[in-house]
Structures are given as structure tokens and as C-alpha cells.
Amino acid sequence: MxxxxxxxxxLVRDLAATANFYTVAGFNVEGDEKTVxxxxxxxxxxxxQDDSADINIDDAHAPRGVGIFTYVEVENVD
Numbered sequence: 001m002x003x004x005x006x007x008x009x010x011l012v013r014d015l016a017a018t019a020n021f022y023t024v025a026g027f028n029v030e031g032d033e034k035t036v037x038x039x040x041x042x043x044x045x046x047x048x049q050d051d052s053a054d055i056n057i058d059d060a061h062a063p064r065g066v067g068i069f070t071y072v073e074v075e076n077v078d
Contacts, residue, residue: 007044
């Protein structure tokens with residue numbers, strides 16, 4: 001059973017600009033040099049620099065930053 005939608009991860013070209021955008025918009029922004037998380041209640045929007053992401057993309061020629069990774073929290077995996 002799904003407990004909650006935990007977060008969505010976006011690959012971005014400019015992590016600092018992304019953090020600044022959400023900060024100016026009034027969101028609570030957390031992060032470090034590799035990731036930025038925008039906190040909205042119990043939900044997180046997560047951002048990672050596209051050229052530093054250690055994510056396996058099937059097509060090596062696919063443009064970076066395409067797609068969204070969504071994380072769902074469940075009670076169990078059975």
C-alpha cells in the first residue's frame with residue numbers, strides 16, 4: 001500500500017539558479033553543493049545538477065534533464 005508521495009527529482013543545468021528561484025519565491029530551501037530540496041509541507045521537490053547526477057539513462061544520446069524521477073513511500077515491498 002502506498003503511504004505517500006515522497007518527492008520528485010529533477011535534473012537541472014544550474015543548481016544555484018534553481019535554489020535562488022525557489023528562495024525568492026518564498027519556499028523553504030535545503031541543500032548542499034550537490035542537491036537542492038524545496039520543502040512544501042511533507043513533500044519535497046529535489047534538484048540535482050544534470051552533469052553530476054549518477055543516474056543510468058538507457059540512451060546515452062538522450063538530452064540530460066529530460067524526465068522526472070518520482071519517489072513513493074510504501075508500507076512494504078511485498
